[in-house]
Amino acid sequence: MKFINPILVTLFLSFGFSGYAPAQETTNLNIAYQDAGFPALIKKSGVLNDASFKVNWIILTGPAANLSALYGGAIDVGHMGDTSLTIEQANARTPWTVEDAPLKIVAGWRSDYSRTNPPLVTAIRTAANINTPSELAGHTWAYNYGGYNHAQYLISLVKANLSEKDIKPTRFNDGSSAAAAFNSGQTDVYSGSLGPILQSVNNGSAKILWTDRDTGIPGLGVWTARAAVLNDPAKDAALKEFFGDLSHYWAWHQSHKKEVIETLISTLKLTPERAAYEYEVRGGAFRPFDAELFKAEQNVADVLYQGGAIKRKVDVRIGFDDRYNQVQKTTPVKVNEAGGE
Numbered sequence: 001m002k003f004i005n006p007i008l009v010t011l012f013l014s015f016g017f018s019g020y021a022p023a024q025e026t027t028n029l030n031i032a033y034q035d036a037g038f039p040a041l042i043k044k045s046g047v048l049n050d051a052s053f054k055v056n057w058i059i060l061t062g063p064a065a066n067l068s069a070l071y072g073g074a075i076d077v078g079h080m081g082d083t084s085l086t087i088e089q090a091n092a093r094t095p096w097t098v099e100d101a102p103l104k105i106v107a108g109w110r111s112d113y114s115r116t117n118p119p120l121v122t123a124i125r126t127a128a129n130i131n132t133p134s135e136l137a138g139h140t141w142a143y144n145y146g147g148y149n150h151a152q153y154l155i156s157l158v159k160a161n162l163s164e165k166d167i168k169p170t171r172f173n174d175g176s177s178a179a180a181a182f183n184s185g186q187t188d189v190y191s192g193s194l195g196p197i198l199q200s201v202n203n204g205s206a207k208i209l210w211t212d213r214d215t216g217i218p219g220l221g222v223w224t225a226r227a228a229v230l231n232d233p234a235k236d237a238a239l240k241e242f243f244g245d246l247s248h249y250w251a252w253h254q255s256h257k258k259e260v261i262e263t264l265i266s267t268l269k270l271t272p273e274r275a276a277y278e279y280e281v282r283g284g285a286f287r288p289f290d291a292e293l294f295k296a297e298q299n300v301a302d303v304l305y306q307g308g309a310i311k312r313k314v315d316v317r318i319g320f321d322d323r324y325n326q327v328q329k330t331t332p333v334k335v336n337e338a339g340g341e
Helices: 006-016 037-045 063-071 085-090 148-159 175-183 195-202 233-246 249-255 257-266 272-281 291-307
Strands: 028-033 054-059 078-081 103-110 119-124 138-144 168-172 187-192 206-211 221-225
Touching: 006 078, 028 037, 028 233, 037 249, 037 257, 063 085, 063 206, 063 257, 078 148, 085 103, 085 148, 085 291, 103 233, 119 148, 138 148, 138 175, 148 187, 148 206, 148 291, 168 175, 175 187, 175 195, 187 195, 195 206, 195 272, 249 257, 249 291, 257 272
Parallel strands: 028 054, 028 078, 138 168, 138 187
Antiparallel strands: 078 221, 103 221, 119 187, 119 206
């Protein structure tokens, strides 16, 4: 007498009569960020806890590393500044078009405008005795390639009516390295994020010459995706869900100041002073890809071209894709009255 395994019967009843369908494969998103701070905060906030996709966070320091990984297909989405693709377009071997652009900015965010907490600066060492823009000539100048730090540097040159031949440029692969050179006195001038040189500014060894408001750079942190990723239905759907979930992060950030600062201190080994600044500039919201943004971005591109900082006139709209703006719950940048403007 043969015995039928009850487990097989259960499986047959579960799958045989209803028609077995294999489980849907989980979509993996390989998303880069330039430090471990934001991924740690997203995990702390819990906004992705119920996601149907999986995020593999990749830490790549500097926009150059992110761009290289994107072009090489190592990541789906890279982290950089809003002017990054303006410079990429200008340096491309052949002009980009809407149809064949290899990269697209798909999300942009920043804090509200604040005089006391600007994200971008051009700063000078106090000991360098630079009192006017024309006196920047002949001095060493630190910057890093590829992001809005790069644009801050280039537009600062244009504002000073200088070219790279008039100064001693020192280019780094990432902003932290450029800031370290400036903080140690290896360079007299620096263009980039305020955070890494905040201590030098606060102790008087450096002073701010121009902020992003002076150079007209929108100053958005952005995520840039490969065109092939956007054309993949599974990746596209996962990114739509990702940005929808992430739209809830900003309110959590605003209402959990202590937790954010503690996480930044423990994850990035920041001083309390630096972490408090980072809390301010890392907050905000996703920002819309609207006419106002494109006008500002195009003005930056045109100033760079007219000043000889880039060799090709570009259409900045080619580098943006607004398909996720609605789920991101984008809101325009405002003036932070508490911080002044």
